[in-house]
Amino acid sequence: MKKTLLPILFLFMVNQSYSQRIAYIVTTQNDTISNLTLKNSFVFKNSLLMNLQEKLIVENQEGVQKTYLPSDLKSFMLYYDGEKIQYESIDNKVFGILMYTDKIKLVKINTRNYFIYAFTRPNNGKTSYMEGKGLSRRITLNVITREMGDCPSTIKKVEDDILKVHYEEGVIELVKDYEANCLK
Incomplete structure (x- = not known):
């Protein structure tokens, strides 16, 4: 029992430690929304970053979840382990990581x-x-x-x-x- 509980507990702790904050999102109407929590849940960074290209799932301070697609947003920025990562909507089809502007x-x-x-x-x-x-x-x-x-x-x-x-x-x-x- 102890041997199976320890890996499950470790996986839960790792998953919870990657709960990230969204700095802001910019909608297609140029509204800026902040104070959101990222709800896309992946253990590994690369899996999370690839998943965020398709959709963004966030939760506001009241606990209400909302899903945004590339056609809903111009951009969003999040903090991941202290690193700022900014996504831009490309042709309303996919989010891409901003490299240069x-x-x-x-x-x-x-x-x-x-x-x-x-x-x-x-x-x-x-x-x-x-x-x-x-x-x-x-x-x-x-x-x-x-x-x-x-x-x-x-x-x-x-x-x-x-x-x-x-x-x-x-x-x-x-x-x-x-x-x-x-x-x-």
Whole structure:
């Protein structure tokens, strides 16, 4: 009895220790709501972050639960183990983790096999999706050319290996270069 009770108790304690606070949510009507508790329950961080891409379940101070879909919110931010994580709604279909913002907002969508990096151009509203595959989450030149074909200078830097699109830092540098050289 003692051997089965201990793992169950440990799992319950771990699950409870990951009860996180939502700093705020921004609805599609630009209303900001705060003082919410996250009710999506997963033991592991990656499972939680992937689940939050589909829907957000929160509870207010009165104990009322509400589920938000990407079509209901513009963004939300939560604290996870002291880290601020901000999600943005992408085309009202999925929430993505905000990686970079200036003129362009770059977000990351995590799938089981690869990342999708999405950014929306401020001048025409077109959203581009670039798949980062492999261990380094590398985006291929073909994908960059497809999504950034309107920016030959950025593509040339990738071809000449001046811009290395390895890992998340490389993706951010790619978007920064595109933003600096091709957005007016």
